[in-house]
Amino acid sequence: MSRSHSRLRLQLALGLVFAAVLATGATAGAWGSESPRSSTAAAVDAAARRWVADSGDRWAAYYGPEQYAAMAQALDGRYAGVGLWVVRSPAGVVTVSRVRGDGPAARASVRAGEQLTAVDGRPVTGLPVTEVVALLRGDSPLAGSTVTLALRRGSAAHSVTLRRQLLDAQDVVVDRPAAGITRIAVSAFTGGTGDLVEAAVHQSADRRGRGILLDLRGDSGGLVDESVEAASSFLDGGPVGSYQDGDTVRRLTAEPGGDTAVPLVVLVDGGTMSAAELLTGALQDRDRAVVVGSRTFGKGAVQQATPLPGGAAVERTVGHYRTPDGRDLDGTGITPDVEVPPSAGPQAAERTAITVLDDLAGLSGSGGG
Template sequence: MIQKSKKVITAGLLATLVGSYFMGVFAHAEITPKQSSAKEKLEAYLKFTQILNVIETQYVDEVNTTELVDKALKGLLNNLDAHSTFMDTKAYKDLSVQTKGEFGGLGVSIGMKDGALTVIAPINGTPADKAGLKAGDIILKIDDKATIGMDIDESVKLMRGKPGSDVTLTIIRQKETKPLEIKITRDIIKIQSVYVKSIDNNLLYLHIASFDQKVVDDVQKAIKEHNNTKGILLDLRNNPGGLLDQAVGLVDLFVDNGIIVSQKGRSSIENIEYKATKQDSDAKTPIVVLVNGGSASASEIVSGALQDFKRAIIVGEKTFGKGSVQVVMPVGMDEAVKLTVARYYLPSGRTIQAEGVTPDITVHLGKIEYIEDPMLLKEKELKKHLTNELEKINNGNNKNNKKVLTKSKENNETKADDSIITDTQLYEDAQLKSAVDILKALIITNKGK
């Protein structure tokens, strides 16, 4: 029996190699079918029962009726749209684990795009990310098994395995002339949803890898710890989505009034508006949001809402375009149906389904080459130039040192400070460098208000 009372609303749950998966294709209904009459419904049910009976009694091999019905349900739901699915016992259990931020697998969001098994986004810090998988990679083979004609379930099973064991993915990558083989060691995935760093001591960098149940709390904690922050940079690149309430809660931290997102479905029960509250809202600190083609679902709610409220500048590349809402409804004790029940709409009333969020400023991923003009004389090169205070303190060390170094109390060794983004790192990431420059400009602009 389906228990609607236990439904859990999600906005494109994190796509991983365990449990539920995020499928990067869209279903477009050309013609809205008319509702079936009572007679037509009865005839359809009878047809299904008759065919099932024929298979049970006449198929060449003996079949398990329960497995047969489960496969039929999966096919039924998968044909509705790209996100609806029937979840067996293992899939349902994995879903419950992954939204808590810890699960087994490779740590990658995958989907079917144009009939090919495609990487939506590797999750930061996971085996897939460390091995070098990138958004847009097409998976040709899993070990020695070709993925042509393979469904998502089968591919997920092949990529799962015992932590510590290896799997080799053969991929096609844009601009590469031949397929690449990437070896990945499976592991237990513990997702750190929010990565916190500082830039120039007064900019707070928050990289949100996924929207699990800890995001809002972690962001609030980071903001309180960095109370001298003059600007915030939200990095949502390659964030495949997660829990809707966390996306709404994140926007609510920076907006004090208005509808953050609304959802509309066939049933009036699904017509819901999520509104901002004034409590603990920071409506003034300048914000820049980084997005790309791997930013999907909950990430698009956050970036699109902040854009509509004119609360942030969106920088990067157009987002994925997943604008539907799924409800997970338990079937009995250990199975469930994940069903698309509504589309969501941003504050301006626009939908991002199959459209995505277009950045205010488009910047493509790349590296910035910084070369000083050798023909230009600098003040410090002049004979008897005035020595500045920093030169005195550092005894001639380069004040533009690219690495920020600290002394370890235990062994007095010098090491790089991982909590700070350096100039070198900025120049390695054109999108990040552009976002930082824009944020600094916003801070200057705000001073004049």
């Protein structure tokens, strides 16, 4: 579509401009004492690292070649990992919540319900889920690298060393937590996520049901375009948000024809970030959904990764998005319409969401006698 082509041109232009600035800085000695003849990949990498350290951009990051390759894989809906998911209790205990059948963890007989106590010798109790996932994927997260997990099954502790393999991310999972309710759980907005959300909404429309739970808990964000496409599944056109790109305000707009009738509740928590917050804010501002859970993370910045010679990359902030009502969520996050404290646990939030969904279905339905 033309929108995708436009985004590609924008990313390419930004990448070329920024890479040129880095190369010029390295050649001219702007970031050090390199001679004009030393604008090699190593010199550009050194300049990029210094720029990240001195930029004042809290979201700026330098990625080595393996890290950048893994990031590109992740945005394409793939990752090198061991095939398990974790949750953290209010007390900080990290537990394996799900094991995919085709992954290294399943082959090693790791089971849902086991407590994960350490990754490569680092204790994980009390760590945020996002940090635990980062440890599972590793500093050089490519297929073939290994990771050792310390686990506890009941009173018995054991460890297992797994070799990471390339897996489909399965960032959209659809199930039915209760009769007549479709839950669409999105863990990240990678390539194709918007299409999967749309397909799940259409499938739900084929059945008479109580509504949809859009579960964005723990969603770390991802591609803005995929978030906008997911919003289009629930909106009949109109604004999703905007972001400032230099002196230009870029409008993010939903495609027409989404399902505006099905009752909708969005579940969020402190791990709901970035593109997931953009989607939540749009549905909340436009009175399309009731938001249930706890305050979201508060990452309202849009990043652009710029490839460097040798396969490394620098990621920098290129703008801050705002919701349709003009809210800047960076550092503040989204306050749910119906708050459920994190201490109540994930099941309490889900039960509350189902109750709210039934209330919405009662308001939107027709009665008879």
